Amino acid sequence: MKKIxxxxxxxxxxxAFANTSDVKDVKxxxxxxxxxSTKEKTKTNFAKFLADTWSVSFTNSCGGTSSATFxxxxxxxTPGFIKDLAHVVNTADAWCDGNGFN
Amino acid sequence: MKKLxxxxxxxxxxxxxxxxxxxxxxxxYETKMITDSLDKNKVSYMPYTLLSNNEESFYYxxxxxxxxxxxxxxxxxxxxxxxxxxxxxxxxxPKYKGSVHKLKxxxxxxxxxxxxxFNFEEPALKWEVLNETxxxxxxxxxxxxxxxxTKDTFFAWYTEDIPIQDGPFRFKGLxxxxxxxxxxxxxxxxxxxxxxxxDQLIETINYGNDFIILKSKDEYLKARKNYLxxxxxxxxxxxxxxxxxxxxITRKINEAISKNNIFLD
Numbered sequence: 001m002k003k004i005x006x007x008x009x010x011x012x013x014x015x016a017f018a019n020t021s022d023v024k025d026v027k028x029x030x031x032x033x034x035x036x037s038t039k040e041k042t043k044t045n046f047a048k049f050l051a052d053t054w055s056v057s058f059t060n061s062c063g064g065t066s067s068a069t070f071x072x073x074x075x076x077x078t079p080g081f082i083k084d085l086a087h088v089v090n091t092a093d094a095w096c097d098g099n100g101f102n
Numbered sequence: 103m104k105k106l107x108x109x110x111x112x113x114x115x116x117x118x119x120x121x122x123x124x125x126x127x128x129x130x131y132e133t134k135m136i137t138d139s140l141d142k143n144k145v146s147y148m149p150y151t152l153l154s155n156n157e158e159s160f161y162y163x164x165x166x167x168x169x170x171x172x173x174x175x176x177x178x179x180x181x182x183x184x185x186x187x188x189x190x191x192x193x194x195x196p197k198y199k200g201s202v203h204k205l206k207x208x209x210x211x212x213x214x215x216x217x218x219x220f221n222f223e224e225p226a227l228k229w230e231v232l233n234e235t236x237x238x239x240x241x242x243x244x245x246x247x248x249x250x251x252t253k254d255t256f257f258a259w260y261t262e263d264i265p266i267q268d269g270p271f272r273f274k275g276l277x278x279x280x281x282x283x284x285x286x287x288x289x290x291x292x293x294x295x296x297x298x299x300x301d302q303l304i305e306t307i308n309y310g311n312d313f314i315i316l317k318s319k320d321e322y323l324k325a326r327k328n329y330l331x332x333x334x335x336x337x338x339x340x341x342x343x344x345x346x347x348x349x350x351i352t353r354k355i356n357e358a359i360s361k362n363n364i365f366l367d
Contacts, residue, residue: 055188056188058187059186060187060354064108064345064346066343066344067343067344069340070343071340074311079311082309083174083310083311083312085189086169086185086193087195087217088341089185089187089192089195090195091341091355094355095351095354
Protein backbone atom coordinates (compact mmCIF):
# COMPACT_ATOMS: atom_id res chain seq x y z
CA MET A 1 0.00 0.00 0.00
CA LYS A 2 2.84 2.38 0.99
CA LYS A 3 4.62 1.55 -2.29
CA ILE A 4 1.52 2.38 -4.32
CA UNK A 5 1.12 5.67 -2.42
CA UNK A 6 4.78 6.54 -3.04
CA UNK A 7 4.57 5.80 -6.77
CA UNK A 8 1.36 7.84 -7.08
CA UNK A 9 2.93 10.77 -5.21
CA UNK A 10 5.99 10.68 -7.52
CA UNK A 11 3.73 10.65 -10.59
CA UNK A 12 1.67 13.62 -9.36
CA UNK A 13 4.83 15.59 -8.54
CA UNK A 14 6.35 14.98 -11.97
CA UNK A 15 3.11 16.07 -13.70
CA ALA A 16 2.96 19.19 -11.55
CA PHE A 17 6.51 20.12 -12.61
CA ALA A 18 5.65 19.45 -16.24
CA ASN A 19 2.69 21.84 -16.01
CA THR A 20 4.77 24.58 -14.38
CA SER A 21 7.29 24.59 -17.21
CA ASP A 22 4.46 24.76 -19.78
CA VAL A 23 3.04 27.84 -18.12
CA LYS A 24 6.45 29.50 -18.13
CA ASP A 25 6.84 28.73 -21.85
CA VAL A 26 3.46 30.26 -22.61
CA LYS A 27 4.26 33.42 -20.63
CA UNK A 28 7.59 33.78 -22.38
CA UNK A 29 6.02 33.33 -25.81
CA UNK A 30 3.18 35.71 -25.08
CA UNK A 31 5.56 38.46 -24.04
CA UNK A 32 7.41 38.40 -27.37
CA UNK A 33 5.36 41.11 -29.05
CA UNK A 34 6.65 42.76 -32.20
CA UNK A 35 5.15 45.89 -33.68
CA UNK A 36 5.45 47.42 -37.14
CA SER A 37 3.68 50.40 -38.71
CA THR A 38 1.04 48.34 -40.52
CA LYS A 39 1.01 44.92 -38.87
CA GLU A 40 1.21 43.93 -35.28
CA LYS A 41 1.84 40.23 -34.99
CA THR A 42 1.96 38.42 -31.69
CA LYS A 43 2.77 34.72 -31.61
CA THR A 44 0.54 33.01 -29.09
CA ASN A 45 2.00 29.56 -28.93
CA PHE A 46 -0.50 28.00 -26.55
CA ALA A 47 -3.44 28.28 -28.93
CA LYS A 48 -4.10 25.04 -30.75
CA PHE A 49 -4.42 26.84 -34.04
CA LEU A 50 -1.29 28.91 -33.56
CA ALA A 51 -3.40 31.98 -34.26
CA ASP A 52 -1.63 35.26 -35.01
CA THR A 53 -2.79 38.63 -33.70
CA TRP A 54 -3.26 41.39 -36.27
CA SER A 55 -4.22 45.01 -36.09
CA VAL A 56 -6.16 46.86 -38.76
CA SER A 57 -7.33 50.44 -39.21
CA PHE A 58 -9.63 51.95 -41.80
CA THR A 59 -11.84 54.94 -42.56
CA ASN A 60 -15.31 54.02 -41.34
CA SER A 61 -18.56 54.83 -43.13
CA CYS A 62 -19.02 57.90 -40.90
CA GLY A 63 -15.71 59.35 -42.12
CA GLY A 64 -13.75 58.70 -38.91
CA THR A 65 -10.94 56.24 -38.26
CA SER A 66 -11.68 52.91 -36.62
CA SER A 67 -9.15 50.30 -35.63
CA ALA A 68 -9.27 46.79 -34.25
CA THR A 69 -7.07 43.91 -33.20
CA PHE A 70 -7.98 40.29 -33.90
CA UNK A 71 -6.62 36.81 -34.22
CA UNK A 72 -6.96 34.51 -37.22
CA UNK A 73 -6.07 30.86 -37.57
CA UNK A 74 -5.80 31.29 -41.34
CA UNK A 75 -2.74 32.37 -43.31
CA UNK A 76 -2.53 35.95 -44.56
CA UNK A 77 -4.28 36.36 -47.94
CA THR A 78 -6.32 33.14 -47.81
CA PRO A 79 -10.14 33.29 -48.17
CA GLY A 80 -10.51 32.32 -44.47
CA PHE A 81 -8.24 35.18 -43.39
CA ILE A 82 -10.00 37.70 -45.64
CA LYS A 83 -13.37 36.62 -44.23
CA ASP A 84 -12.09 37.02 -40.65
CA LEU A 85 -10.65 40.45 -41.51
CA ALA A 86 -13.87 41.56 -43.25
CA HIS A 87 -15.92 40.44 -40.23
CA VAL A 88 -13.72 42.46 -37.89
CA VAL A 89 -13.92 45.56 -40.09
CA ASN A 90 -17.70 45.18 -40.28
CA THR A 91 -17.96 44.81 -36.48
CA ALA A 92 -15.94 47.99 -36.00
CA ASP A 93 -17.85 49.85 -38.72
CA ALA A 94 -21.27 48.80 -37.40
CA TRP A 95 -20.63 50.81 -34.24
CA CYS A 96 -20.36 53.92 -36.38
CA ASP A 97 -23.81 53.70 -38.02
CA GLY A 98 -25.34 52.15 -34.91
CA ASN A 99 -27.50 49.83 -36.97
CA GLY A 100 -25.33 46.94 -37.84
CA PHE A 101 -25.86 44.44 -35.07
CA ASN A 102 -28.37 42.14 -36.70
CA MET B 103 -11.04 3.87 -72.95
CA LYS B 104 -11.32 7.45 -74.27
CA LYS B 105 -14.86 6.71 -75.40
CA LEU B 106 -15.75 5.43 -71.93
CA UNK B 107 -14.27 8.58 -70.36
CA UNK B 108 -16.22 10.82 -72.74
CA UNK B 109 -19.46 8.96 -72.03
CA UNK B 110 -18.76 9.21 -68.30
CA UNK B 111 -18.15 12.96 -68.55
CA UNK B 112 -21.31 13.42 -70.62
CA UNK B 113 -23.44 11.46 -68.15
CA UNK B 114 -22.03 13.25 -65.08
CA UNK B 115 -22.46 16.64 -66.78
CA UNK B 116 -26.05 15.74 -67.68
CA UNK B 117 -26.87 14.84 -64.08
CA UNK B 118 -25.08 17.97 -62.77
CA UNK B 119 -27.04 20.21 -65.15
CA UNK B 120 -30.36 18.55 -64.43
CA UNK B 121 -29.73 18.78 -60.66
CA UNK B 122 -29.77 22.59 -60.87
CA UNK B 123 -33.19 24.10 -61.39
CA UNK B 124 -34.08 27.39 -63.00
CA UNK B 125 -36.29 30.02 -61.45
CA UNK B 126 -39.48 31.14 -63.15
CA UNK B 127 -39.91 34.24 -61.03
CA UNK B 128 -37.75 36.77 -59.17
CA UNK B 129 -39.20 38.81 -56.35
CA UNK B 130 -37.26 41.59 -54.64
CA TYR B 131 -38.31 42.26 -51.07
CA GLU B 132 -37.44 44.93 -48.54
CA THR B 133 -37.54 44.04 -44.86
CA LYS B 134 -38.07 46.86 -42.38
CA MET B 135 -37.08 45.68 -38.93
CA ILE B 136 -36.85 47.32 -35.51
CA THR B 137 -34.20 45.20 -33.79
CA ASP B 138 -34.57 46.71 -30.30
CA SER B 139 -38.20 47.01 -29.14
CA LEU B 140 -37.15 49.68 -26.60
CA ASP B 141 -35.65 51.88 -29.31
CA LYS B 142 -38.13 52.22 -32.21
CA ASN B 143 -35.76 54.62 -34.03
CA LYS B 144 -33.27 51.82 -34.57
CA VAL B 145 -34.57 50.54 -37.90
CA SER B 146 -32.81 48.27 -40.39
CA TYR B 147 -33.81 48.03 -44.05
CA MET B 148 -32.72 44.75 -45.57
CA PRO B 149 -32.92 44.12 -49.33
CA TYR B 150 -33.48 40.46 -50.20
CA THR B 151 -34.23 38.52 -53.40
CA LEU B 152 -36.34 35.40 -53.92
CA LEU B 153 -35.69 33.14 -56.91
CA SER B 154 -38.41 30.55 -57.16
CA ASN B 155 -40.18 27.86 -59.15
CA ASN B 156 -42.77 25.49 -57.75
CA GLU B 157 -40.21 22.93 -56.52
CA GLU B 158 -37.30 24.99 -55.29
CA SER B 159 -36.49 28.51 -54.16
CA PHE B 160 -33.66 30.54 -52.65
CA TYR B 161 -34.06 33.72 -50.59
CA TYR B 162 -30.84 35.68 -50.20
CA UNK B 163 -29.09 39.04 -50.08
CA UNK B 164 -27.19 39.91 -53.27
CA UNK B 165 -24.25 41.52 -51.40
CA UNK B 166 -23.83 38.33 -49.37
CA UNK B 167 -23.92 36.22 -52.54
CA UNK B 168 -21.22 38.42 -54.16
CA UNK B 169 -19.04 38.40 -51.04
CA UNK B 170 -19.07 34.66 -50.35
CA UNK B 171 -18.84 33.77 -54.07
CA UNK B 172 -15.75 35.96 -54.41
CA UNK B 173 -14.10 33.97 -51.59
CA UNK B 174 -15.50 30.45 -51.72
CA UNK B 175 -17.80 30.11 -54.76
CA UNK B 176 -17.31 28.33 -58.07
CA UNK B 177 -17.74 31.59 -59.94
CA UNK B 178 -14.84 33.34 -58.21
CA UNK B 179 -14.35 36.87 -59.37
CA UNK B 180 -13.36 40.32 -58.24
CA UNK B 181 -15.76 41.91 -55.83
CA UNK B 182 -16.07 45.50 -57.00
CA UNK B 183 -17.30 46.72 -53.61
CA UNK B 184 -14.10 46.92 -51.56
CA UNK B 185 -13.01 48.71 -48.42
CA UNK B 186 -9.48 50.06 -48.01
CA UNK B 187 -7.73 49.07 -44.79
CA UNK B 188 -4.20 49.23 -43.43
CA UNK B 189 -3.94 45.52 -44.36
CA UNK B 190 -4.97 46.20 -47.98
CA UNK B 191 -8.25 46.28 -49.89
CA UNK B 192 -10.81 43.70 -48.79
CA UNK B 193 -14.27 42.86 -50.17
CA UNK B 194 -16.94 44.72 -48.24
CA UNK B 195 -18.53 42.43 -45.69
CA PRO B 196 -22.27 42.00 -46.28
CA LYS B 197 -24.52 43.38 -43.60
CA TYR B 198 -27.20 40.75 -44.11
CA LYS B 199 -25.92 37.23 -44.59
CA GLY B 200 -28.88 34.94 -43.89
CA SER B 201 -30.55 32.84 -46.59
CA VAL B 202 -33.35 30.30 -46.95
CA HIS B 203 -33.32 27.36 -49.34
CA LYS B 204 -36.60 25.57 -50.04
CA LEU B 205 -36.59 22.21 -51.78
CA LYS B 206 -40.10 20.73 -52.01
CA UNK B 207 -41.29 20.66 -48.38
CA UNK B 208 -37.87 21.04 -46.78
CA UNK B 209 -36.90 24.51 -45.57
CA UNK B 210 -33.20 24.95 -44.84
CA UNK B 211 -32.36 28.22 -43.07
CA UNK B 212 -28.87 29.71 -42.69
CA UNK B 213 -28.57 32.54 -40.17
CA UNK B 214 -25.56 34.34 -38.72
CA UNK B 215 -24.58 34.38 -35.08
CA UNK B 216 -21.47 36.48 -34.66
CA UNK B 217 -18.93 35.36 -37.24
CA UNK B 218 -20.57 31.97 -37.77
CA UNK B 219 -23.41 30.90 -40.08
CA PHE B 220 -25.72 28.33 -38.51
CA ASN B 221 -27.88 26.08 -40.68
CA PHE B 222 -30.99 24.29 -39.48
CA GLU B 223 -34.31 22.97 -40.74
CA GLU B 224 -37.19 25.37 -40.12
CA PRO B 225 -40.56 23.83 -39.20
CA ALA B 226 -43.41 24.53 -41.66
CA LEU B 227 -46.01 27.15 -40.73
CA LYS B 228 -49.74 26.54 -40.35
CA TRP B 229 -51.82 29.27 -41.99
CA GLU B 230 -55.35 30.45 -41.32
CA VAL B 231 -56.92 32.28 -44.30
CA LEU B 232 -58.94 35.36 -43.26
CA ASN B 233 -61.73 37.18 -45.12
CA GLU B 234 -59.99 40.50 -45.90
CA THR B 235 -58.84 41.27 -49.46
CA UNK B 236 -56.93 44.16 -51.05
CA UNK B 237 -54.94 44.96 -54.19
CA UNK B 238 -51.13 45.18 -54.17
CA UNK B 239 -49.22 46.13 -57.35
CA UNK B 240 -52.31 45.26 -59.40
CA UNK B 241 -52.66 41.77 -57.89
CA UNK B 242 -55.75 40.76 -55.94
CA UNK B 243 -54.56 39.64 -52.51
CA UNK B 244 -56.03 37.71 -49.59
CA UNK B 245 -54.99 37.96 -45.95
CA UNK B 246 -53.73 34.98 -43.94
CA UNK B 247 -52.47 34.62 -40.38
CA UNK B 248 -49.92 32.34 -38.73
CA UNK B 249 -48.36 31.93 -35.29
CA UNK B 250 -44.71 30.86 -35.43
CA UNK B 251 -43.07 28.26 -33.19
CA THR B 252 -41.36 31.22 -31.46
CA LYS B 253 -44.84 32.60 -30.63
CA ASP B 254 -44.95 35.64 -32.89
CA THR B 255 -48.12 36.31 -34.92
CA PHE B 256 -47.69 37.26 -38.58
CA PHE B 257 -50.22 38.50 -41.17
CA ALA B 258 -49.49 37.85 -44.87
CA TRP B 259 -51.04 39.32 -48.00
CA TYR B 260 -50.74 36.75 -50.79
CA THR B 261 -52.02 36.53 -54.34
CA GLU B 262 -53.38 33.48 -56.14
CA ASP B 263 -52.83 35.42 -59.40
CA ILE B 264 -49.22 34.13 -59.03
CA PRO B 265 -49.78 30.47 -58.03
CA ILE B 266 -46.34 29.95 -56.53
CA GLN B 267 -46.47 28.81 -52.91
CA ASP B 268 -43.60 30.96 -51.82
CA GLY B 269 -42.69 34.16 -50.04
CA PRO B 270 -39.94 35.93 -48.10
CA PHE B 271 -37.76 34.18 -45.52
CA ARG B 272 -39.64 31.21 -43.90
CA PHE B 273 -43.07 32.50 -44.90
CA LYS B 274 -44.20 30.02 -47.54
CA GLY B 275 -46.92 27.45 -48.11
CA LEU B 276 -49.95 29.59 -49.00
CA UNK B 277 -51.80 28.98 -52.28
CA UNK B 278 -50.07 31.97 -53.91
CA UNK B 279 -47.10 34.29 -53.68
CA UNK B 280 -46.78 36.45 -50.53
CA UNK B 281 -46.37 40.15 -51.43
CA UNK B 282 -46.53 41.67 -47.95
CA UNK B 283 -46.11 40.32 -44.44
CA UNK B 284 -45.87 41.92 -41.00
CA UNK B 285 -45.98 40.84 -37.38
CA UNK B 286 -48.56 41.90 -34.79
CA UNK B 287 -46.33 44.55 -33.16
CA UNK B 288 -45.23 45.85 -36.61
CA UNK B 289 -41.58 45.56 -35.60
CA UNK B 290 -41.11 43.43 -38.74
CA UNK B 291 -42.58 44.39 -42.13
CA UNK B 292 -41.62 42.84 -45.46
CA UNK B 293 -42.78 44.25 -48.80
CA UNK B 294 -42.30 43.01 -52.36
CA UNK B 295 -40.70 45.89 -54.28
CA UNK B 296 -40.49 44.16 -57.68
CA UNK B 297 -41.94 41.01 -59.24
CA UNK B 298 -40.56 39.82 -62.57
CA UNK B 299 -40.02 36.72 -64.71
CA UNK B 300 -36.67 34.98 -64.36
CA ASP B 301 -34.78 32.03 -65.79
CA GLN B 302 -31.81 32.36 -63.44
CA LEU B 303 -30.28 29.19 -61.96
CA ILE B 304 -31.27 28.64 -58.33
CA GLU B 305 -27.93 28.29 -56.54
CA THR B 306 -27.29 28.40 -52.81
CA ILE B 307 -24.44 30.38 -51.23
CA ASN B 308 -21.23 28.58 -50.29
CA TYR B 309 -20.42 30.15 -46.91
CA GLY B 310 -17.00 28.46 -46.74
CA ASN B 311 -15.56 27.88 -43.29
CA ASP B 312 -17.46 28.84 -40.12
CA PHE B 313 -20.62 27.21 -41.56
CA ILE B 314 -22.20 25.01 -38.89
CA ILE B 315 -25.02 22.53 -39.57
CA LEU B 316 -27.26 22.03 -36.54
CA LYS B 317 -29.52 19.07 -35.78
CA SER B 318 -32.47 21.24 -34.76
CA LYS B 319 -33.75 24.79 -34.52
CA ASP B 320 -33.63 24.51 -30.71
CA GLU B 321 -29.84 24.34 -30.92
CA TYR B 322 -29.83 27.54 -32.94
CA LEU B 323 -32.10 29.34 -30.47
CA LYS B 324 -29.84 28.27 -27.59
CA ALA B 325 -26.74 29.47 -29.44
CA ARG B 326 -28.38 32.84 -30.15
CA LYS B 327 -29.36 33.22 -26.48
CA ASN B 328 -25.75 32.51 -25.47
CA TYR B 329 -24.50 34.98 -28.08
CA LEU B 330 -26.69 37.79 -26.77
CA UNK B 331 -25.43 37.11 -23.24
CA UNK B 332 -21.81 36.92 -24.35
CA UNK B 333 -21.22 38.23 -27.90
CA UNK B 334 -17.43 37.85 -27.71
CA UNK B 335 -17.77 34.06 -27.54
CA UNK B 336 -19.34 33.96 -31.00
CA UNK B 337 -17.47 36.83 -32.60
CA UNK B 338 -14.33 34.74 -32.29
CA UNK B 339 -10.96 36.11 -33.27
CA UNK B 340 -10.52 37.89 -29.89
CA UNK B 341 -11.74 41.12 -31.48
CA UNK B 342 -10.95 44.42 -29.76
CA UNK B 343 -12.29 47.59 -31.36
CA UNK B 344 -10.90 51.09 -30.80
CA UNK B 345 -12.31 54.49 -31.70
CA UNK B 346 -10.35 57.34 -33.30
CA UNK B 347 -9.04 58.37 -29.86
CA UNK B 348 -7.68 54.89 -29.23
CA UNK B 349 -10.33 54.05 -26.62
CA UNK B 350 -11.37 50.39 -26.41
CA ILE B 351 -15.09 50.31 -27.32
CA THR B 352 -15.50 46.52 -27.51
CA ARG B 353 -17.66 46.42 -24.38
CA LYS B 354 -20.00 49.11 -25.73
CA ILE B 355 -20.40 47.13 -28.95
CA ASN B 356 -21.20 43.94 -27.03
CA GLU B 357 -23.77 45.83 -24.95
CA ALA B 358 -25.42 47.12 -28.14
CA ILE B 359 -25.57 43.57 -29.56
CA SER B 360 -27.17 42.30 -26.34
CA LYS B 361 -30.04 44.79 -26.76
CA ASN B 362 -31.33 43.03 -29.91
CA ASN B 363 -34.62 41.38 -29.02
CA ILE B 364 -36.59 41.25 -32.29
CA PHE B 365 -35.92 38.31 -34.58
CA LEU B 366 -37.40 37.25 -37.90
CA ASP B 367 -37.84 33.59 -36.98
